[in-house]
Amino acid sequence: MSNAILRLDDVYTDIAQYHVLHGISLDVPEGGVHVLLGRNGAGKTTTLRTIMGLWRARKGAIVFRHHDITAMKTPDIARLGVAFVPENMGIFGGLTVEENMRLAAAHGRFDDQRLQRIFALFPAMEKFWDRQAHALSGGQKQMLAISRAIIEKRDLILIDEPTKGLAPAIIRAMIDAFREIAQETTILLVEQNFHFARALGETVAVIDDGRIVHRGSMAELAGDEALQNRFLSLSMEAH
Amino acid sequence: MSLLVNTSRRVPVGRLVVYGVVLVVGLCLMFAPFLFPDVRAQEVAARICVFIVLVASYDLLIGYTGIVSFAHTMFFGLGAYGTAIALRTMGPGFDAILLGGSLGVLAALVLAVLIGLLSLRVKAIFFAMITLAAASVMMVLASQLSEFTGGEDGMTYTIPRFFSPANTLVEDADGKALRIFGVALNGRLALYYFVFLSSLFLFLAMLRIVASPLGTVLEAIRENEMRAEAIGYRVVSYRTAIFCIAAVIAALAGILRAVWLRYTGPDVTLSFDIMLDVLLMVVIGGMGTMMGAVIGVVIMTLAQFYLKDLMEAGASATADMPLLPDMLNPDRWLLWLGIVFILLVYFFPAGIAGTLMGKGGHK
């Protein structure tokens, strides 16, 4: 794809002495939500962390827009407009919700109407604005992590399993939210929750054992039980 | 950066090396009087024996449980001073050693229980500080009660005649001490083996402890205190328990020290320098690996006694070069020790034994 905002080209990543990624090649088109699926330990998180420069690729190239970010320092990558919501949410427990957000906001100043949108989306954030973040519930932490990613306009947001531990109600709300966010940015989403993924994803890539085993449009995958069973061995009936 | 080491993979080689080295050291110590008959070597060997026990007992705390204590030499000192004071007041005799020693150990135990219950709840660094405080209070006491302790200058005393060079164990034809390979079978020899065997016994005991279920529990507590509690281990009790065990063993080592040296003073037992030595030894050797204690002690002690001679040579060799001889000046040997130490902590956080055995790697 020519309009790719992010391109991974045959990326290999090791962690300690473990070889985790063996040749991930992936194009993320500009705009919309794009999903990375795969079983536990497949290498989804590692992929995101490698893009973000938190693990170093041993081999291969990562290109964001026209910048080669393979060897770039994490902060510089972030400054290019890439936001990251890690698996463990990476919130600062010692800081209040507000301080957490402030750090994510450019120059520490909030864009009011974005803030209002976040409050509408996650009322808990407003409610616990001055609460120390370690005191938030699992889900509230998750919300904070996402809020932090969208408090500024980003070009690309990497999100690792955002629905983990969220109540269905929130998940539903989030689907709408992501749709809205996707208007202005590109989202690369790692998911286990296929229904969530399906509801949002335009394209999908399935990763297994550190390799991409399937790439295509979400519609195609959603439509094709066989594919699903092959790559995701989905057992649960959709509802 | 995660210091992961795959226990399942690299097994024998490194381990074998370590065990080999330790075994060799053990044998050398066992036959020290015959292998290195010169006097200084004797002193060195004895010091190594005692310190192996002391350092290993400290490893129980810092390596296996992640407790950082600066009061370890305090317990060491209690054992030594107990023995010394008894020998001084009651005169030379095994009864004095027995009584004084056991009083010292008792004191150590009581103190350990108090400190443990009082402060093992608080955060690690605070505990380190409290032990530091306790230790320095003890040092002040030692210097204040100079009529008992000899104050700063410490005290000398005589030990049972059985241990004195004059005492012949086995007489030869003309009534002098029988010699084997030129080594006289006299009290001195007896004293050395008293020290050696006691140390050996204590060390083996500790090996057993760390291999026991308790050992694993301690590591678990080190890793994740809250979860250990959640699966049913009373963290505080375990912490206190191991703290006491370590304290008692340290005190016992103190007794050996006092008997061997025939002198006890702050500088050989209580002082912070010794605490530092112990720390260096356990780290260089490798925390959380009993073997490390042995290796660390041997290296450090040899350095303390012989490194200088080496540098002497180096200095004179490089005498005509610019600044090198200055740095190789034997009096600056501590500088090098420090640098080596830093590099070790830097590149082999698991210490020598730890790295070789792919174990420990304490974080």
Place this chain on the structure above:
Amino acid sequence: MTPSLRTENLTIRFGGHAAVNDVSCAFRPGELTVIVGPNGAGKTTWFNLVSGQLKPTEGRIFKGENDITGLSPSARAKAGIGRAFQLTNLFPKLSVLENVRLVVQARAGQGPRIFTRASSMTDIRDKAYGFVEATRLASVAHLPAAALPHGDQRKLEVALLAAMEPDIFMFDEPTAGMSVDEAPAILELIAEIKKDTSKTVLLVEHKMDVVRALADRIVVLHNGELVADGRPGEVMALPIVREIYLGVGAEEVA
């Protein structure tokens, strides 16, 4: 029959905010209760109170006849209250097997043994291995827990709980972040436990299908208060539940 676990007006406040507010309910053996509620409802906090990580501001907790409100977490664990954590919480540098072995050993009260070699206690080891297999971790049994991917860590979390063999099992979102083909293994395990009628199982879960598949009874928490309690069908039908949980009008959530 007497309830195996009972909380009386259980309340905890953090500052002004009551995370759990006057919750009284009882649980019987052989029953699997799913505790649901929006994020921040107080589920995890309630767990923490029962398993002893937190001390209640008011109220008491009974295991069977005896009041355990004052007991330490370890004491409660010994008393047969077992709990798995929402955010994974393991012994990172110990191997998977060692992790489990520790639990079995605690069960067997072998912790304080000083002079026997742990490795020689094969019975404990074998038993531990059993649990490792049951949770499909055998292949990684010798890896340090830290090296496992998130999903496997969740499984280990469950394995630890199972190994505690408590009378009362408390799972906090056991399948969160577990891929759809992994989850069933855990659910089967829970189903197994449920078969044993002497056990009481409490389960915090958001995934509807899981709830449906397992629940004998559903308790709904909201803003720290118990708002509904009953058979799945009935509870799910309650308007309040539909509103706060299934998210008709998601704005008010949390």
Place this chain on the structure above:
Amino acid sequence: MTKTISDTFERFGGVFLLPVILGLVAFLLIGRPSTWVTLTVAGLAMGMMIFLMASGLSLIFGLMDVLNFGHSAFVSFGAFIAASVLASLGVWVTGGSAAMNILALMAAIAAATAFGALAGWAFERIIVKPVYKDHLRQILITMGALIVAEEIILMVWGGSPLPVPRPAVLTGSFVFGNISIEVYRVFAFLLGLAVYIAMHFALNRTRVGLLIRAGVENREMVEALGFRIDRLFIAVFMAGSALAAMGGAMWAGYQGLITPAIGSEMMILVFIVVIIGGLGSIEGSLLGAILVGLMANYVAFLFPKMSLASNMILMMAILLWRPYGLKPAVKG
């Protein structure tokens, strides 16, 4: 009952009452007002000098979670450099002109501080960087560094005690009736106060403090938000070391005769201050330092025998009452 007491206690400034209470108690015990004033002023000044050293440690520990046993090395270096500068300035120091004296002292302190910052930078890069997040290795590696540093001092300045010429204006004391207050102490007090105010502002009015706290918890995430945390940490470390050196310089001028051990001798006191103050909070360090300073002076006058133990006891007592110190910035 106890609750209401503690409430009122909190209302009237909480832990910040402690020094006042201490002062009052001492006043009753001492009786002679002139003595009390002398001791109190002395205590405050001493506290301020300790604060200079402690705040550096606390900053580094609390914010970066680095336990720097090498801290005392910076104190020592500061002391020796200041001494050398003063010595080299000769008549500037001993001469009558007040202006020149002050200038000389300023030069000395500046030199020491600058060196502290520089050495701090090297120290962070070489020694500390590889061991963030790992207390044990921090303790060990910084101790190693301490050994090396002290050896270097021995190599450069030699072992014999080094006399520190004290600027003429700062010698002697103000005497009002029976009250005598060393001039130098007044100076020390003012300097400490200035530093405190500066730090307070930097940490609370700017986003830096926030960033650092976040960085301590989760480096990666702060970087993922686009901040160059390594630079930040270096800056903090340099500041902390500079403060230590400054404290050392002041202390040297105050002691008059310094040995390479000067740093390590101070260290225990400094640690006590940081601990009772609560890690990472500058307010805490100040509070702790002043408490220790006053305590030391009062006790030394009332029960000289106790003076050594007094601080230890103070620490234990406070730890039992507040396990994380009086005003901790970082909990758990």
Place this chain on the structure above:
Amino acid sequence: QDDPVKIALLHGLSGSPLEAYSKQTHAGFQLGLEYATDGTMEVKGRKIEVIVKDTQFKPDVARALLAEAYGDDDALIAVGDTSSGVAMALLPIAEEYEKILLVEPAVADSLTGPDSNRYVFKTSRNSSMDMQAQALALQPDENLHVATLAQDYAFGRDGIAAFKAALDGTGANIVAEEYVPQQTTDFTATIERLFNALRDKEGRKVIFMNVAGIDAMTPLAAANPGRYDIELSSGGNILPALVAYKQVPGMEGAMYYYYEAPDNPVNDWLVEQHQERFGSPPDFFTAGGMASAMAIVTALQKAEEWDTETLIATMEGMTFETPKGEMTFRPEDHQALQSMYHFKIKVEDGVDWAVPELVREIKADEMDIPLGRNNQE
């Protein structure tokens, strides 16, 4: 030409600020040998070989080294150490190997006390001498009121005890004894106590400081005792420490050595040579080191046999030259009796330190130094 006679020097050369003292001692010792042997470094045709060992200020290391010196290197006489603690630990080794240990420069009285033994000689002064001389320097009488300041450990306490003993019968009154922790840095409280004790007394009021390693002078001077007509008094000190004395011009006290004080050829030679080689005047421990060397050489020259017993016999009661004039080993406890110097502080510009001007030499026989032990029975 038979093989050299070995003398072992055991001093802490690393690991403590005191190492500077050890180095002074060594320099002095070399100079001493040179002077005594007229530069030949030989006695009776046998070379003197000096073996230097670093005790690292660690008593256990020191013991090992001394044992080695006697046992393996087969040294005839050993000299050491700088710290009294280490020296203390050495005493039994000398007895065990039945060889002579010459204590220099450690000062503690106990080194020639009950726990010592007949193989130990001591050229360094001991605390009693300091205090005796100090007392004499104060010219005590009824209207003298003294408050003492010392560190709270054996050295400080013994010192004050000796000082009081020396004042006994002179009618002088001790009005206060203050003991401060060893590492005290803040003297305000103590000063208040001292002033409060003295301020209302009639007659001559003196604060006597007996501290080592810390500077009590500066704060005391700063607190300006003059306003209560309180004088300060203190022993002498090494040159670097004398700088602080500039604050107390006119102060009197007694000292062990200052290079301008003694008037004898040995000292003249020492000062000249030291200036020449090191560009600075000799200090306390240089003199001490030299004295010990000269004692040894004298003994070797006098003794016809060089075995321990003959040497002991020779040295007991032996008188020998030193930079401080003549010293004599007292037969009973083997302490070398020697002169001390009564000084008065004078500030000379151009000199980095305050100059302790000689008031008068206090001869050994003016002081009665208590016997530590008796090796004669």
